[in-house]
Amino acid sequence: MLNRLLKEHLAPYSRAVTAVVLLQLVQTLATLYLPSLNARIIDDGVAVGDTDEIMRLGAVMLAVSLVQVAAAVAAVWYGSYAAMGFGRDVRRRLFAHVQTFSARELGQFGAPTLITRTTNDVQQVQMVALMTFTFVIMAPIMLVGGVVMALREDAGLSVILLVAVPVLGIVIASIVSRMIPYFRVMQKRIDAINRVMREQIAGIRVVRAFVREDREAQRFDDANRALYDTSLRTGQLMALMFPAVMLVLNLTSTSVLWFGGHRVSDGTMQIGQLTAFLSYLAYILMAVMMSTMMFVMFPRAIVAAGRIGEVLETQTSVLPPVAPVPLPADPAQRGRLELRGVEFRYPGAERAVLEDVDLVVEPGRTTAIIGSTGSGKSTLLNLVPRLYDVTDGQVLLGGVDVRDLDQRELWSQIGLVPQKPYLFSGTVRSNLEYGAPGADDDALWHALEVAQARDFVEAMAGGLDASIEQGGANLSGGQRQRLAIARALARRPRLYLFDDSFSALDYATDAALRAALVPQTRDAAVLVVAQRVATIRNAEHIVVMDAGRVVGEGTHAELLATNPTYQEIVYSQLSEQEAA
Structure with a gap:
């Protein structure tokens, strides 16, 4: 589902994605070229005291560094543009799809999980898209390029990489495979917290009337503790990953210095080559570290994408007609x-x-x-x-x-006045115009008068422009009901x-x-x-x-x-x- 979301919603940003790939390629090639120039300065310039050669190669290094920086900045800009646009489009599609649901589908999912899926889940997928443009494209280029350049410097020392890279892969895979189930549970625990919080806020009057604050606090604490336990276990696995990766990296660097030092002392390798090899090793391991960061984020994003896909793939039971029939003209x-x-x-x-x-x-x-x-x-x-x-x-x-x-x-x-009247945050006018967009003041006042709401609206500061809080919380039940009736009447x-x-x-x-x-x-x-x-x-x-x-x-x-x-x-x- 993650791949499908990325393909569908990144299509409008294909040019930006192409630009990111090209810029990341330029940045990586420039990065890989710098250690080679540095080795030439050490071995060919400093060793023989050739100041002109040092200045020439230094100027080339400066130019390559400027290209590297410019490419990095541009890549981040285009990557952010594509990732943020991707997140906006997924949220928009998800919201529009939920709007087509009948009461049956809304009841099937419930408001808390739909809110979580539209916000937190989309954010997880969006962050993966951003990290993909920032790291994932660069990592394989850096890995392959680093291996090629390391072989070019010294094929003998490169044998160490044949051991280090597979070991890193095994370590990362074993930890990530244990993290995926916890991420799936974590999103459900976030749903549970949203549900409890929503119930407590909406039912605060009932909670206080029956003096059940302690019970509700315990319910929230139980939901919060469940999320804490899952997050703690996930965090422990994530914390284990980086020390394990660093252990392999440090052992690899130590091995290169040990065997490389002997080769330098034997005269089979120059100091500049060893320095360049260490730099390429760092690049290779940095690419692995980038991949590690993505492996940490991917499992949660996969779970989040699956939850988003579950909503998008649910079709409403109230389907629009294929060939609509008009109402009679009479x-x-x-x-x-x-x-x-x-x-x-x-x-x-x-x-x-x-x-x-x-x-x-x-x-x-x-x-x-x-x-x-x-x-x-x-x-x-x-x-x-x-x-x-x-x-x-x-x-x-x-x-x-x-x-x-x-x-x-x-x-x-149809003018519907539901059993439980609901008012939107805004003003009296904006709530009445919800039923009759563009209605003039006379029509709105007439609707209020019929609904027996004119007196209390006139008494409010601002009249038609008086503030209404979310759900009409600043009004009594009878006032909310009369405004809901006026909203239907204004529609005629x-x-x-x-x-x-x-x-x-x-x-x-x-x-x-x-x-x-x-x-x-x-x-x-x-x-x-x-x-x-x-x-x-x-x-x-x-x-x-x-x-x-x-x-x-x-x-x-x-x-x-x-x-x-x-x-x-x-x-x-x-x-x-x-x-x-």
Whole structure:
């Protein structure tokens, strides 16, 4: 997967990569040429006292050094450009792909691991790309070139390299093979820390209300300790690698000095040649050290790339249509919603959540769904905007199956107010414009007025430009709910979906909001899911659900007279006089 990611996302930077390779080649050749010049100065210049030769060779060394430095700087610039662009493109692709997921895939992975994979995992792969351009391209050139130049200086001493290099390879391979499983576990432990931290931050009020700070601190400490133990073991292996490599390097250098010294004393080798050979040995071993650094990083990057690939290879269960069918031109028909024989079951569930559901929601009429907890009300609502797809039957909007509609056209017809209202960090204006981009102030204030939110927004510093914290943390539950309703109203869709959207409102505000909604939604279809009878008793069409099935339809009076399930719900909330 790592190779595939690098190939796919480095393609746009092919010129930069080519430039890096050429510059690294120039830099390495210049580096390898310098010891040879130095040996000639020692053996040919200093030995005979030829000042002119020393100056000439020194000038050549200076020029070669300048070329080396220039090539190194340019290579780092082009390498950084390609690596950082690669990381940006992978993050962008990963984010865009996650945006196509349905609620099923999001639940399958979970938010903590998706965040880790988009940030930490991409960073690991990006660092490998950067290190590849910085070291990996140079290392094999340096290794091969160093061996060739060392053989050129003295073939006899080069026998030592035939022993040292394989030993180094065995040492590195044995350590790296033990590190890969730990890196795989490490990324999962990072996911666990993100999950615990996310739960504690989101649920801080619950934690404090039940005085469970110590328990949550222990949970975090357990997750942190697990990551610490894995990281410690990995760090111990990494710490073992460098002393082992240095031991082999130092033994090799000592052997070269020992045997080379005897050859110099015998007159079979000159001091300049020994100096050059030691330099080439250092280059060879430096190339091995570069490779060692990469071997340390590669296992973790391979694990990270596999986790990224797992997300990218997961296809959404809500697929866009191959040949989208347009909605009818008649505006009155665009909001008509119909469910025919709908069934839905979650993956691996023993029984269906919804079974044989038939329902028609007409424009200009409010249809309410009521039922006990777990009866499938919210699930049914989620099928309309295709947060999930039905497992059997059809959901039709304007007479067209929603699976055959272009998703943008489908969503443009729907104003959804979810059961748990969510506001984005920004301002009141930016949150309302989320539903109606480019809406003017009058339209936004009108939506706030209908949603019974105008008074508290006017009281906030800045009005429409008042600051909203992430998730609407600086607002009460009822204020968040009213702003979420205003966001849907500002859009002026053909179909309104209210998923228990009035539960946080007091009865007076609930009644005022419902009264204000009537003229606002006169030309649209309205589907309301509610637990509270007072919220839906005036709806023209009430649907009663129980255990995933429709068990009654009609007006409040009709159902109260004939439907036992509805009677049970009503009398659990209202007295007989209030119900009547």
